[in-house]
Amino acid sequence: MRLSRFFLSTQRQTPKDAETVSHRLCIKSGLLNALSAGIFSYLPLGLMALRKIENIIREYMNMYDGQEVLLPALQPLEIWQKTGRDKVLEEIMFTFKDRRGRDICLGPTHEEVITDLAKKFISSYKQMPVILYQIQTKFRDEIRPKAGLVRSCEFIMKDAYSFDRDQEGLNLSYSKMKEAYQNIFRECGLPAIILGADTGAMGGSESEEFLVKGESGEDKVFFCPNCGRYFKQRGSCPVCAAQLEEINALEIGHIFKLGTKYSQALGAYFLDADGRRKEIIMGCYGIGVSRLIPAVIENNYDQEGIIWPKKIAPFDVEILVLGQAEDLVSYSRELYGKISSLNYDVLLDDRNESVGVKFNDAYLLGMPYLFVLGKGSFSQGKVEIVFRKNKQKILVNKESVLDWARDYLRK
Ligand SMILES: Nc1ncnc2c1ncn2[C@@H]1O[C@H](COP(=O)(O)OP(=O)(O)O)[C@@H](O)[C@H]1O
Ligand SMILES: [Mg+2]
Ligand SMILES: [Zn+2]
Structure with a gap:
């Protein structure tokens, strides 16, 4: 999409x-x-x-x-x-x-x-x-x-x-x-x-x-920090008596x-x-x-938004195109088509919006992986992959992106 x-x-x-x-x-x-x-x-x-x-x-x-x-x-x-x-x-x-x-x-x-x-x-x-x-x-x-x-x-x-x-x-x-x-x-x-x-x-x-x-939650559960167990009743732990x-x-x-x-x-x-x-x-x-x-x-x-677990994320991955340069845009469409054809649900942020807006929205929507196509890394033949969960970033060669997707998406 x-x-x-x-x-x-x-x-x-x-x-x-x-x-x-x-x-x-x-x-x-x-x-x-x-x-x-x-x-x-x-x-x-x-x-x-x-x-x-x-x-x-x-x-x-x-x-x-x-x-x-x-x-x-x-x-x-x-x-x-x-x-x-x-x-x-x-x-x-x-x-x-x-x-x-x-x-x-x-x-x-x-x-x-x-x-x-x-x-x-x-x-x-x-x-x-x-x-x-x-x-x-x-x-x-x-x-x-x-x-x-x-x-x-x-x-x-x-x-x-x-x-x-x-x-x-x-x-x-x-x-x-x-x-x-x-x-x-x-x-x-x-x-x-x-x-x-x-x-x-x-x-x-x-x-x-x-x-x-x-x-x-409208229900209450009661946790024993000692035993690591949950109980229905408030008060002290029936096992170890801790509060x-x-x-x-x-x-x-x-x-x-x-x-x-x-x-x-x-x-x-x-x-x-x-x-x-x-x-x-x-x-x-x-x-x-x-x-x-x-x-x-x-x-x-x-703070920034949802972090969907992989199996129920609406989209498995979001591709962010930063800028309107022709080679970036055409590569983003190619990548979108290829990952989609592997049967993954892909969201392509192809809007004419600022980098800040795109990242804000991507973090708010919370798809597990963001594939970021930025001028700098792209000119070196790389795609930046951001893990939504901890915002860790890695650089992957353009040629290996599909293999990476096969190995990591929705697993
Ligand atoms: N009004 C509601 N809105 C959304 N989910 C509900 C609602 N009522 C019940 N549920 C969900 O449906 C499940 C099964 O319903 P049930 O045990 O009959 O509900 P309750 O315990 O509220 O009477 C509940 O565990 C709860 O997750
Ligand atoms: Mg019930
Ligand atoms: Zn206990």
Whole structure:
């Protein structure tokens, strides 16, 4: 993508109503635009990061036996009345009547819908285990939308549901999902903390949360500087008695052993090997996909802007052309074409802007590598490569730039 043609508008001013660093950087770097409180448009740059995150999630969900589906966002309230969650989640549900007079909600989550599906399709123990997942927009009428994508009223979640014949099966499905989550968060550059959690409105017997440190965090975790471990409770360390430090954390994922709560309420049964009719045993597993963007930023930034982890950077590399000299410009286009043809996403800053503006924007946008074409180094046959993370610079011969790209980009 040529920056001169890209639908992007970076802001020099710090946005006034942005509460936290990730919110400020999302707006400043042109990832998002606020339509109204808690409601956002993804601009091309933000959507590119989101898609990369989604693809990492897909890769690991599929690897751990998940099968992708897409469930409706429009849900008849009737199905919620069967589990009683129309009352439990009443406050955060968007509801209305359609022209047929049906009570409808915009799905805040999908346990009811997926259990209805399981009821229709699973009749025998031979059809399990099965894990279904989707990446979809959820709607929640949040009391306090917060910090951009951290808590919004329309957001993207990956939700997965497992169906098993017995507890042993559930334990296995649960541990697969847990492992998938650990891989996903690592690939996204997020050091996730896993802690036991309340089952809350979801119900079930056991649940764990995945959290990361971050200024926008609405949860607290407590860290023991001695043991290097995190706890849910404040006070002193249960292991070594040292005073625990309080840290803000964002919940990025949540996994549950649901058991039979939903299958019982909605009548999802199967015939077991012994010929007996039993309730399907379920688990559910959520990742706040859109919330991962602020979570990643809060764990990867500096004074100048975002520092995207390689695997989810919207572009793998940005080429900066400093000046309008003909040989520079034609080489920049050639390099752009060649790196793109290696299947990397390349941003070419071909604007007629000053060196200062180009560097400021490049550091703000935060692609992991900057290939800088400047008069001085170019006349000596070299390209300067800047590592966004630590701003370290190296000079690489023009002839070796492609090899360098092959070796280092997105690895
Ligand atoms: N309003 C929201 N905006 C953005 N992400 C959200 C929102 N609510 C929940 N999430 C994300 O979706 C994941 C799964 O949702 P869930 O556990 O049902 O949320 P909660 O714990 O807030 O009720 C959460 O771990 C969180 O990352
Ligand atoms: Mg939760
Ligand atoms: Zn300790």
